Amino acid sequence: MTGPSANVLEISPSVADTAMADIVHATLSPDEFALFAQHANRRHFANGEVIFERGTAGRAMYVIAQGMVELDFGQEVLPKYLGMHEFFGELGLLIGNHLRSADARANGDVELLELDHSQFCSLIEHAPGLVAYFLRRTIMRVTSHEASLIRQLRRRNNELEAALDNLYSATSRLTHTEELVRTDELTGVSNRRGLSLYLQACRNQGRSPPQGLLLIDCDNFKQINDIYGHLVGDRVLQSVANVLRSIALRGDLACRLGGDEFCLVVADADRNTLQQRADFILSAMRGLVERSTQVPRACAVSIGATLLSPMDDWNHWYALADGALYRTKNAGGNGLTWHEPQATIQTG
Incomplete structure (x- = not known):
């Protein structure tokens, strides 16, 4: 030395x-x-x-x-x-x-x-x-x-600690930014980008494709906005999102597609389990409507349901659920329609 x-x-x-x-x-x-x-x-x-x-x-x-x-x-x-x-x-x-x-x-x-x-x-x-x-x-x-x-x-140790702190902070900001990119700001559930990343992850990571889809639309939502204003309308949308988030299990995805349209993508589902999820959504929203005072906290919803084929893509899945949802709306809403040749509407 x-x-x-x-x-x-x-x-x-x-x-x-x-x-x-x-x-x-x-x-x-x-x-x-x-x-x-x-x-x-x-x-x-x-x-x-x-x-x-x-x-x-x-x-x-x-x-x-x-x-x-x-x-x-x-x-x-x-x-x-x-x-x-x-x-x-x-x-x-x-x-x-x-x-x-x-x-x-x-x-x-x-x-x-x-x-x-x-x-x-x-x-x-x-x-x-x-x-x-x-x-x-x-x-x-x-x-x-x-x-x-x-x-x-000591100086290098301090510099290393500072660098690690900066890296942790940058990672946290990046993670937060990624969450913002894929999350609907108003409701906290996924947005369309989040849905796209979810479906892409299912393909790239070798995960099984989702098996069920519920397409949900708010009944008379425009009327709520026109009468009570957009702040009340926002709270109604948040109520729908909270119900969907509460029943989304690991591997599922609750998503706001835009406006007053939502979906629940279910990873592991058959007709019975998907029916139970839809019944819970309908029941929860009706209960919130009944407990509302003069200013609505929620609204009734219409649902289109379909089981998914792994051979098809999202556009095909959406078209099937949207057709079922359209029939629910035409029948007065506040109910569920399955996609099937002889579709039946189940209302409250």
Whole structure:
């Protein structure tokens, strides 16, 4: 591990700050360099030659006598370039078999001083004061470097948390937007786009196609709007939607097709279960009408019912249910008609 080089330190005019800058300086003084040069091995490296690799165990430190060395820490950290009399790899010497934290390469022709443990012991014997000062600086550099790494990790953690929060917020907004796109704003049930996406999902996800369709139309809805106004008309539509939503099971879809026309697409149905759903809708709407005061809360509805063939598409299903609904309307509404050759109208 190497500490930050002197050129990245901010030195203030104060004596204390200047002393601290000297302590964490990565460059040997002339006296220190002369001492190290007396006891070290001199090694030469050509341009691009590897001095040591990241992750390998080291037992020696190096001082640059000539040239420049590149330290590549990887992991998106900018490389560091060291020049004359700067030292690196000191933890390999002081700790022994310390795993290198960077790849070290010669940047041009380089001459290095290499010191192992025995040579460092000779330094201590010859100049204990200089070596003690060097060790103090080294410890302070390591401490400063570790503190800097901790700050960077905390900053990156905060940035990551902020990014995750933004992603969650964006996902929530996207989900909400998707719901708005497929949901009728007034009633909260699906709109035509929601119906289209539902049918598409049935095809693309290998789900069984729906088996039953109820087409529902409000009776005399225009009259309610004309007499009581659109706000009352909106509440009536919301009442219809609430009834449909209450009986829609998992896999079903309640939808407002437009105006006062709704449908209930039933995933798993036979004639009996579809009849029960229609009877519930008719009964619930009649009950709401009976409990209304002077201002209507609901209205009677007409229903066209049909069982669905998986071989046909939505347009065909709709045409069958719409034909049955039309016959209910012609018979006075407030009832159910099945699509079948001899259609029968069931009224209250």
